[in-house]
Structures are given as structure tokens and as C-alpha cells.
Amino acid sequence: MSSYLRRTTLAVMMSGLVIVITYKVFIKANPDFNMEDEIKKGNVAVGILMAAILFSASIILQKGMGSVVSMFGLYLSAPAESSLSLWKIAFISFGHLSISMLLAVITISVTLRLFGKLDKKLSAGKELQKGNVAVGILLAGVVLVAALYVGEGVSSVSKALVPQPSIGQIEIME
Numbered sequence: 531m532s533s534y535l536r537r538t539t540l541a542v543m544m545s546g547l548v549i550v551i552t553y554k555v556f557i558k559a560n561p562d563f564n565m566e567d568e569i570k571k572g573n574v575a576v577g578i579l580m581a582a583i584l585f586s587a588s589i590i591l592q593k594g595m596g597s598v599v600s601m602f603g604l605y606l607s608a609p610a611e612s613s614l615s616l617w618k619i620a621f622i623s624f625g626h627l628s629i630s631m632l633l634a635v636i637t638i639s640v641t642l643r644l645f646g647k648l649d650k651k652l653s654a655g656k657e658l659q660k661g662n663v664a665v666g667i668l669l670a671g672v673v674l675v676a677a678l679y680v681g682e683g684v685s686s687v688s689k690a691l692v693p694q695p696s697i698g699q700i701e702i703m704e
Contacts (some may be wrong), residue, residue: 549690552591576666582669586674589674591630594685597685598623641673645669656667
């Protein structure tokens with residue numbers, strides 16, 4: 531199996547896992563009302579917000595996992611030269627995925643709660659539950675903007691924490 535096919539397979543599996551976990555976490559994280567029931571009822575406003583949450587969380591997770599995916603790609607390209615075993619790389623990947631997921635949940639939850647506290651007249655949770663699409667779009671925008679800002683910080687932290695494998699030595703002629 532070529533390294534491109536392995537990377538693609540890994541990306542597809544990770545994206546499916548991330549989508550399911552993100553969806554479940556945010557359905558449980560909303561104390562105001564049951565988002566899943568609202569989606570089943572056809573509440574477009576809640577659907578828009580949930581789509582933005584999934585997209586935002588994936589932005590943050592992708593930024594956090596970029597350096598790990600690069601490290602894994604280097605391992606697949608030259609496994610004999612790597613100073614890390616596949617199990618260590620898998621462990622590091624799981625750790626970074628967990629940290630990135632935690633940062634995504636915290637970022638999105640805090641952003642939505644802060645927005646709700648700053649604009650009490652809107653009563654966003656109640657408006658969402660009533661199906662107010664305008665509020666759903668507004669909150670979707672709030673979540674997306676927060677993810678764009680936080681994503682770069684998560685990327686920097688991830689790059690600093692991931693050990694980069696050595697893939698040989700370069701000889702420089704004198």
C-alpha cells in the first residue's frame with residue numbers, strides 16, 4: 531500500500547471518528563435543550579448551528595493534528611530511519627487528538643456562553659429552540675470566527691509539543 535493511500539485511509543478514518551465524537555459531545559454539552567431532538571423535529575436553526583460547530587471543531591482539530599500527520603507521513607516514508615516506533619506515534623497522535631478535541635469543546639462552549647452573557651436581550655437558546663434561523667446563522671458565525679482565531683494557537687502549541695523524528699543525517703562537504 532502506497533504512503534498516499536495510507537495517509538488518505540488514515541484521514542478518512544480520523545475524520546469519521548472526529549465527526550461522530552464532536553456531534554455526540556456537543557449534543558450532550560448543551561444544557562438548555564436537547565439539540566438532537568430539535569434536529570429530528572426539523573429545526574433548521576439548530577441544524578445550522580450544529581453544522582457550524584462540526585466545521586469549527588474540525589478546523590481546530592485539523593490545526594492541532596497537522597504536525598502529527600506530518601510526523602506519521604515521515605514515518606511511513608522511512609520507517610527504518612525513525613527514532614519513534616509506530617506505537618509511540620499512535621500514542622502521540624491520540625494525545626494530540628484528545629488535547630485538540632478538549633480545546634475545541636472549551637473554545638466553542640465558552641464562546642457560545644460568553645456571547646449569550648454579553649447579549650442577554652437576544653435569549654439565543656430560547657430563540658434557537660423556537661427555530662429562529664437568523665439566530666442560528668448568527669451563532670454559527672460566532673462559532674466559526676472563534677475557531678479561526680483559536681485554530682492558529684492550537685497549531686502552534688501542537689507543533690511545539692510533537693517530537694519530530696530524525697530521518698537520517700546530512701553530510702556537508704567542507
